[in-house]
Amino acid sequence: MAYIKLDRKAYEFNLDLIASKIRSYEKIICVFKDNAYGHGAKDLAPIARAKGVNFIAVKNECEATQLQDIFDNILILSHIPNFNENDKFIYALNDKRDIKKIKTNTKIHLVVDTNMHRNGISFYEIEEVLNQIKNHQLKLCGVMMHFAGSDEFDGSYYVQKQNFKFVKEKVKKILGEESKKIIFHSHNSEALFRSSKLDDDEYCRVGLVQFGYAYFNQNLRKVLSLWANKISQRTLQPYQSLGYGGAYVAKNTINIATYDLGYGDG
Numbered sequence: 550m551a552y553i554k555l556d557r558k559a560y561e562f563n564l565d566l567i568a569s570k571i572r573s574y575e576k577i578i579c580v581f582k583d584n585a586y587g588h589g590a591k592d593l594a595p596i597a598r599a600k601g602v603n604f605i606a607v608k609n610e611c612e613a614t615q616l617q618d619i620f621d622n623i624l625i626l627s628h629i630p631n632f633n634e635n636d637k638f639i640y641a642l643n644d645k646r647d648i649k650k651i652k653t654n655t656k657i658h659l660v661v662d663t664n665m666h667r668n669g670i671s672f673y674e675i676e677e678v679l680n681q682i683k684n685h686q687l688k689l690c691g692v693m694m695h696f697a698g699s700d701e702f703d704g705s706y707y708v709q710k711q712n713f714k715f716v717k718e719k720v721k722k723i724l725g726e727e728s729k730k731i732i733f734h735s736h737n738s739e740a741l742f743r744s745s746k747l748d749d750d751e752y753c754r755v756g757l758v759q760f761g762y763a764y765f766n767q768n769l770r771k772v773l774s775l776w777a778n779k780i781s782q783r784t785l786q787p788y789q790s791l792g793y794g795g796a797y798v799a800k801n802t803i804n805i806a807t808y809d810l811g812y813g814d815g
Contacts, residue, residue, distance in 0.1 A: 551777035551810040555592055559770035563759055564600050566769065571747045574601030578734060580756040581616065582608040582626060588760050588773050594619045597759075606754055613638050624658055624691075639690055643668040648681045657682070658691035663712035663735075664705065665697035672716045679723055691732045692720055693754075699740035700764045706743065710735070717750065742766040775810070782806035 568574045579597050581590040594605070594616050604622040607613050613623045617637055624639045630650035634640055639656040642648065651657070659678065660669035670678050682689050694713050698705045713735045721728040733751050736744060738758030742765035747753060757763070761771035785805050791797040 551775070551808070553589075554774045554776060555589060556770065556772050556774070557596060559761060560593060560596055560759065560772045561600065563761060563769050563772070564597060564602065566766070567741070567753070567755055567758065568601070570741060571753050575603065576747075576752045577602050578604045578606050578624065578752055578754045579759060580606045580626075580754055582606065582612065582756075584612075586757060586760060590616060593759075593772075604752070610635065610638065641668075641693070642682075642687075645670050645674065645678050645681065648678070648685050648687065651685070651687060653686040654688060656688045656690045658693050658734075659689060661692060661694050661713070661716050663694045663709040663716065665695050665709070667695065667697075669694065672712055672719070675716060675719050676723055679720070689731060691734065691752075692716065693733070694735045696735070696737055696740045699737060699743055706740065738763055739765060777808035777810040780807045780809055 564574075564577070567577060571577065579602050581594065584590050585593050590612065597605070598619050603620055604624070605616065605620050606624040606626055607616065608625070608627050610625060610628065613625050613635075617623060622639065623637070624641060626641045628634070628640045630647045632650065632652050634652045634655040636654070639658055640651065641660050642651070642657045643660050659682070661672050661675070662669035663672060679689070694709065694716070696706060696709055717733055720731065724731070734754050735751060736747060736753045738756050741747070741753050741755065741758065742763050758766070758769065760773060761769040763769055783805060785791060785799045785803050787799055787801055789799050791799070791805065
């Protein structure tokens with residue numbers, strides 16, 4: 550029998566570490582997309598909520614519906630507009646052409662492309678898009694971006710950070726007092742621990758760092774472990790092959806074993 554173990558104390562430890570970095574639980578947006586990266590969103594959600602987290606991000610409305618009774622603020626990252634958006638949720642606006650496809654009065658977070666070139670509007674289109682959002686009567690609640698390589702040792706992180714600073718200044722200038730109701734979030738897991746200090750006007754979206762994975766912080770604890778019963782074990786000699794088609798050939802003497810996890814599928 551194979552099974553997964555979740556370490557509650559490890560998860561709580563990681564959340565505490567994240568909160569200490571940004572000095573708040575209220576500014577944490579836990580990313581629970583794809584069943585919390587396979588860790589079990591329904592199992593971890595109550596733990597995060599008990600710690601003080603009340604803002605999460607998920608992939609679609611189906612995931613949001615499963616957690617709507619736990620969190621007050623749920624951001625849907627990959628929604629396809631259908632004029633039937635739920636008033637309870639917040640939707641990421643990934644393309645300016647979607648503005649006219651979303652039901653009026655829907656809460657949105659505007660995604661800005663600061664050089665990742667995946668989702669979002671160009672930061673040179675901000676004024677145009679803000680006017681379109683206002684004209685279509687959408688509720689702008691946040692502005693966000695995503696770092697392309699916050700775990701890479703090059704200048705791209707700093708370039709995007711500077712670009713988002715420009716975005717925030719532009720939004721605040723255009724919207725004036727209204728901008729005080731808007732939250733900004735740019736830092737993902739690696740960016741959070743790479744930065745010395747998060748700006749006071751920013752929230753943080755944490756994904757894999759919740760579960761113990763971050764290049765820039767080795768103190769995090771792994772939340773998930775996978776266990777299975779051993780079926781057999783042996784020693785493989787140099788140049789002996791292993792598995793279908795002899796796909797693996799040992800270079801040195803090594804110990805090998807098979808476990809009852811996926812073994813029936815080869």
